[in-house]
Amino acid sequence: MKAYEYSFVIKRPDGTSDVIPVEFERSIRSKSIRITPQLAKKVIKVTYPVYVLHSRAVDFLEKQKNWVAKQLEKVPEKITIADGSKITFLEHEYKISHIPNARRGVWIEDDYIFVSGDIEFLNRRVKDFLKSEMKKYFTAKTHFYAKKIGKKFGNITVKDTTSRWGSCASNGNIAYSWRLGFAPIFVIDYIVAHEVSHLEELNHSYKFWRIVKDIYEGDANEAQKWLSRHGLSLYSID
Ligand SMILES: [Zn+2]
Structure with missing residues (x-):
């Protein structure tokens, strides 16, 4: 300290x-x-x-x-993942509900994320669950965009970074921030399309942005604008 x-x-x-x-x-x-x-x-x-x-x-x-x-004043209000709190994840609003005696870990049912076990582990268990859900989402989307340009990729990891939303290494490994799960889907998909385009061009050249435009269905400028305006709020959930 x-x-x-x-x-x-x-x-x-x-x-x-x-x-x-x-x-x-x-x-x-x-x-x-x-x-x-x-x-x-x-x-x-x-x-x-x-x-x-x-x-x-x-x-x-x-x-x-x-x-x-x-x-x-721009620091958004904190939301703590706890019994009864509400979070928006992949554009769906969920209420966190603690069911101590269930034996199912963490699961989604309609508008609820149910968590079993000790209350003291609830926060970490929900986060682990959201991270693994995001890994599935990122993996599927990365496949989807990589196929469009006929490229293979390496490992996908899900991180909690404060400096960048995604990164792509020269060996084809791609990392994403799990906090993107709290962003609108067009923003998440933009980051995936962006990192996948780096599989072809490891820079931000004119050619790179052409690939992004080719594979991404949305408006890259709008997605970037959203992140610069609201990106910080993705860190307010803890
Ligand atoms: Zn980039």
Whole structure:
């Protein structure tokens, strides 16, 4: 546990709050003091040049306090996966329901996700279930798009990354963020089409975007717009 000398607190109307710590970092490459709110990671980064005094970096942050607070308003409300909570997954709204004595693990029935076992494991079990559902979805969609360009792919892994929604390695392995399951399907499919197109072109050249346009049925710009506007909300579910 790191001790933070500086932090911001977001207070919500429902009485809950979030503490967003500030991480100061001296950097050789830094040319000026810079504040970067990393909202998905829930941390504010302040980087400053080696020749700048730490106290000056703190002063700088003090002066920008209102701006930082404004940025923090963009952090969406937290949703905790618990008995009774509601989540939208693959465009379907489900209510989480705990049935302690059932012997079926986690399962979907109509608008419910039922979870058996100890309540203390409910959160992790539901997440594991959603991850494995997403792996099935990603695998099927990856097959679908890869077939369109006649390409083979390697392993598919489902991750919890904060920096990217998907990635494709030169050996054909593809990774996706399971949190895309909380996004609209046209957005999920865009990410899959994007990563599959990297099987042919490992860059973002004109040729690459032509492949995306060829295989993806939706509007890539709309999907990107959705992610830049609402992407953060996919991290608010925990
Ligand atoms: Zn890419």
